[in-house]
Amino acid sequence: MAKRRHNFNAGPAALPTPVLEAARDSLFAHGDAGAGILEISHRSADFEAVIADARETIGELYAVPETHEVLFLQGGASLQFAMVPYNFGPGGAYIDTGTWSSRALAEAQTIAHATGVWSSAEGGYRAVPEEASQPKIPADAAYLHYTSNNTIYGTQYGYTPETAAPLVCDMSSDFMSRPIDVARYALIYAGAQKNAGPSGVTVLIADKRYSRGFAGAPTTPKILRYVTQAAKGSMYNTPNTFGIFAVGQVARWVRDNGGLAGMAARAEAKAATLYAAIDAHPLCTGHAVEHSRSRMNVTWRMQTAAQEKAFLAAADAAGMMGLKGHRSVGGLRASIYNAVEPASVDALVALLEGFTG
Numbered sequence: 001m002a003k004r005r006h007n008f009n010a011g012p013a014a015l016p017t018p019v020l021e022a023a024r025d026s027l028f029a030h031g032d033a034g035a036g037i038l039e040i041s042h043r044s045a046d047f048e049a050v051i052a053d054a055r056e057t058i059g060e061l062y063a064v065p066e067t068h069e070v071l072f073l074q075g076g077a078s079l080q081f082a083m084v085p086y087n088f089g090p091g092g093a094y095i096d097t098g099t100w101s102s103r104a105l106a107e108a109q110t111i112a113h114a115t116g117v118w119s120s121a122e123g124g125y126r127a128v129p130e131e132a133s134q135p136k137i138p139a140d141a142a143y144l145h146y147t148s149n150n151t152i153y154g155t156q157y158g159y160t161p162e163t164a165a166p167l168v169c170d171m172s173s174d175f176m177s178r179p180i181d182v183a184r185y186a187l188i189y190a191g192a193q194k195n196a197g198p199s200g201v202t203v204l205i206a207d208k209r210y211s212r213g214f215a216g217a218p219t220t221p222k223i224l225r226y227v228t229q230a231a232k233g234s235m236y237n238t239p240n241t242f243g244i245f246a247v248g249q250v251a252r253w254v255r256d257n258g259g260l261a262g263m264a265a266r267a268e269a270k271a272a273t274l275y276a277a278i279d280a281h282p283l284c285t286g287h288a289v290e291h292s293r294s295r296m297n298v299t300w301r302m303q304t305a306a307q308e309k310a311f312l313a314a315a316d317a318a319g320m321m322g323l324k325g326h327r328s329v330g331g332l333r334a335s336i337y338n339a340v341e342p343a344s345v346d347a348l349v350a351l352l353e354g355f356t357g
């Protein structure tokens with residue numbers, strides 16, 4: 001088998017080995033289906049079992065209450081930037097903690113009235129609001145939208161925002177990384193390709209008030225209404241069958257490896273090791289302010305672009321990939337999602353400790 005590198009990609013990203021093995025086996029012959037997972041009908045009993053299992057395993061992981069349901073859609077997290085205002089209506093309030101949240105706001109504003117209520121753009125998106133000084137949300141806000149983990153900047157919320165408005169969260173880059181109280185959310189959505197599976201499938205956990213009732217404009221295309229998708233069991237159109245299979249396998253892996261609490265402890269330990277090495281290194285400065293540091297994407301700079309280039313070359317030679325910072329921020333970024341083994345983080349730390357520029 002070709003050698004696999006230490007994978008620090010931001011997304012699509014590393015997947016757990018047992019998930020890749022299950023996918024490999026299912027590609028040729030999915031159970032007793034007589035064909036591979038890519039070759040069976042989404043209407044078949046075999047696929048019905050796959051989607052039910054994925055839905056149930058995520059439901060179990062998050063203790064999803066009766067009031068909420070799990071959906072699998074397409075169009076990435078970016079399609080949700082549009083579906084949210086189409087379904088929740090005008091008057092959304094948005095917290096801007098980086099590219100993805102500002103894109104969500106800009107998209108909403110093409111559809112309905114929506115406003116930004118807080119932004120860390122000025123400081124270079126180095127922070128999310130502190131829990132003790134959360135932005136005031138207008139009393140008449142139709143919903144509050146925030147991004148729980150900012151993949152590009154390496155910032156993350158350590159709490160669920162307080163609001164009376166329905167709470168909508170883009171959880172793309174920290175979905176399945178820690179326990180949360182689903183009941184507090186009107187909608188969670190996550191492009192699976194970071195922590196939860198391959199690209200091409202978006203996982204939603206929706207309050208049924210919004211997925212079984214539609215209060216948007218009558219001109220909203222049917223395919224963009226949550227009710228349409230929910231009523232058809234996420235199969236209004238042909239779903240990403242393979243993506244749903246893979247997400248279900250990831251959810252099972254998470255369940256069998258300590259659940260969301262286990263993932264949180266593992267992420268905490270990996271992140272602590274890496275931040276300690278960055279903080280101790282004379283050439284390195286972390287990008288995120290300390291209270292906002294992400295446990296999924298760790299971002300930092302060296303003193304010069306030449307040092308960063310040399311470090312990337314050394315990392316490449318040491319069998320590592322995906323450490324270049326996003327083009328909009330520069331510097332370095334290590335995405336250390338659930339599937340990135342602690343040994344990979346230890347290898348990165350060892351390389352960093354020995355790097356003198």
Ligand SMILES: Cc1ncc(COP(=O)(O)O)c(C=O)c1O
Binds near residue numbers: 170
């Ligand atoms: C937090 C966050 N939101 C949204 C997106 C966009 O996701 P997609 O490409 O699935 O539309 C990304 C992708 O990188 C992301 O990290």
